[in-house]
Amino acid sequence: MIAPLALAALAVALAWPVPLLLARAGWPARSPAAALVLWQAIAIAGGLSMIGALLTFGLAPFGPDLLTATRNLVTGEVDRIESWNALALCGAALLTGHLVLNLVLTVVRSERQRRRHEQLVRLLSSPHESGARLIDSPAPVAYCLPGALSSITVVSAGLLDLLDEGELRAVVEHEKAHVTQRHDVVLVAFRAWYASLPWFPIAFRAQREVGMLVEMLADDTARRAVPDGVLARAIVLVGAGQDRPLAEPEAAEWGGEASVTELGARLARLGRAPLPRAVESLVVAAAVLLLAVPTVLLALPVARALL
Amino acid sequence: MVGMATLGELERSIMELLWATDDNLSAYDLQEELADRKLASTTILTVLSRLENKGFVTRSRDARPHRYSAAATREEHMADLMHEVLGGASDRTAVLERFVGQVSPEEAATLRRLLGQ
Structure with a gap:
């Protein structure tokens, strides 16, 4: 009974206190790459331990490890199943199905929207010398449409009016970093996590934190091309030029304080030194450990039975 | 061809x-x-x-x-596009990665002052 209990404890820890602490911590802004690895480890280990706890609990009466128990269950070695165990097994199956289905739905939906948006952009834009596509809009915007085969960076006429050459370079480099580092893949996974577990207190927060870390990573790439001051000016100018969107429920959640906090965080970190290498390595080691614990708890008895 | x-x-x-x-x-x-x-x-x-x-x-x-x-005017398409980009439709903007989020003019003024612009 140790494995289900340990997995359940881990699941609870990763569902609430651990991500909450990470979301409140100050160091991720100094080392966004390491923090992003940790967030992904928390999400994967969290899902694994949640499903694993239900599965090991449900199968516990049928054998000492997952493999033997499943075999006994399938071959009918056991003629009777307690309702608690049956419930846990159903829960495991439902949760797995729910998570996978939401991931697939989120990916399909955003790919469809991306394609539609890309068609519109291609019709409404012309090539610009920076390698981006130029749309004829007075609102100063820059964004990228990351795709599996081709990606587009879009800048608006309003942006070109607003920024000087260096600032524009910062923006374009920032967008290119999103594309080359495939930030869309991480973001879609966390969006799917939020879509599957919207009642999870931390899922929304996690999605927002990950979104911010991705922006910081892209900023770091832009900093290699332009001085920090130029990037800072670009961040403020583009942020300032946009009008606040119409008040919608979701927009309200994102807008207001959160947005200025985000901008402020991106500016403030420019003056801070990155984490020391040794500390970064510790964070990555913690992420690996986090993934190893549920994996070992689930796989070790199986391995022992096979040997 | x-x-x-x-x-x-x-x-x-x-x-x-x-x-x-x-x-x-x-x-x-x-x-x-x-x-x-x-x-x-x-x-x-x-x-x-x-x-x-x-x-x-x-x-x-x-x-x-x-x-x-x-099917629609150029302006209508452009309005659709900007609506998605500026976050009016929050789910749809999920496909985009924007340079920055939205800030109100007052917040922007504060930030500008901080930067000494």
């Missing part, structure tokens, strides 16, 4: 022509307008049917040859 890149450019040119007129145009009208590109009428019909499939062009089958018009 028309390559992918030029196909995209051609779609844009044809949409510009359709957006510029209140009338609907036939493939032959468009061929005439784009005479300097020396395009075969089959090429134009291909591009038009691609645009129709994407929902940018509507075809009127009342007369022969069929006549084509823009």
